[in-house]
Amino acid sequence: MMNGDQTRGNGAVPPHEDNYTHNIRKDNERRLDRRSFMKTMVGAAGVFAVSTLPWGAIAAKELSSPAKKAFPKTRITALSDLKVGEAVEFAYPGEHDSALLVRLGEGEFKAYQNACTHLKCPVFWSGEKGELVCPCHHGLFDVRTGAPVAGPPKRPLPEIELKLEQGTVYAVGVKRYET
Template identity: 65%
Template sequence: MSDKNNKIPFNEDNYTHNINRNNERKLDRRGFMKTLVGAAGVFAVSSLPWGVMAAKELNRLGDKKYPKHKIADLDKVPVGDAVDFHFPGEHDSAILIRLSEKKFVAYQNACTHLRCPVFWQKDEGEMLCPCHHGKFDVETGAPIAGPPRRPLPEIHVKVENGAVYAVGVKRYEA
């Protein structure tokens, strides 16, 4: 056998599969994990101010004052009927239901499962979300069937001078 058949056909410095070559692996598993943990730490520290601001805002919701908003005149809402309105903002859909001569309930009108609209079914006496057949108790807003797990946010109402007014939103504690 000749010695020329055992020679490598290219320069050994270009040989990329040589694991003994210095600095061939600049980022090994340990280096990658250190970089990953460092990046996660930077992200956590950089998002901390936003979390603090959100916590402060949530703590103030219980003290938030809402302007009184007229929903309807008493003589325009028969017992058992419902009225759609917007509260606390113009894009927040809500529903008022007159349960008896003197009892009214109001809730934000978005299902707590996937924010589909909730409808009052007078004949059945129940609030229904048609998206996934969620049902809510009209007296409390608590879910009684379907996928929703949280109650509908309640809106405080006040009756005065022959009209029904929305005056606040009940804050639920987690």
């Protein structure tokens, strides 16, 4: 026989249940059902999509504008400090952007951002082989064009525009990547 405390209607433990879930309140367990969860997820996705619109507009403007971007003129090295066949690292266009200048001939220089276009590993100059090497996945780049010649990279290295003034090499810009 049951007393008044153990009836099902008042939330007391029924005598025939011996599991440990009798202390869980079940009155709000369906507050977030599947339909409510999906509404919340769709709403969150909508907020995320709307919040990315300004960045997409900025990227579209940057990619579609033919206007040339202004870069700082940065001193790299003096001609007397770099022999033919040697290379020097420098930072361009920002202080954390690594680049590589190679002296190919008496008045011939090439400079590239030295982050591999495959996975951004550093690119090194191999003077004895005359090529730019990415050691991460054995990528090779042509030093005269920056185009990949071996390995997984598919895009050329971004080329840095140079200017020679009074025996000094300066970086003056970065060429846009053309597809």
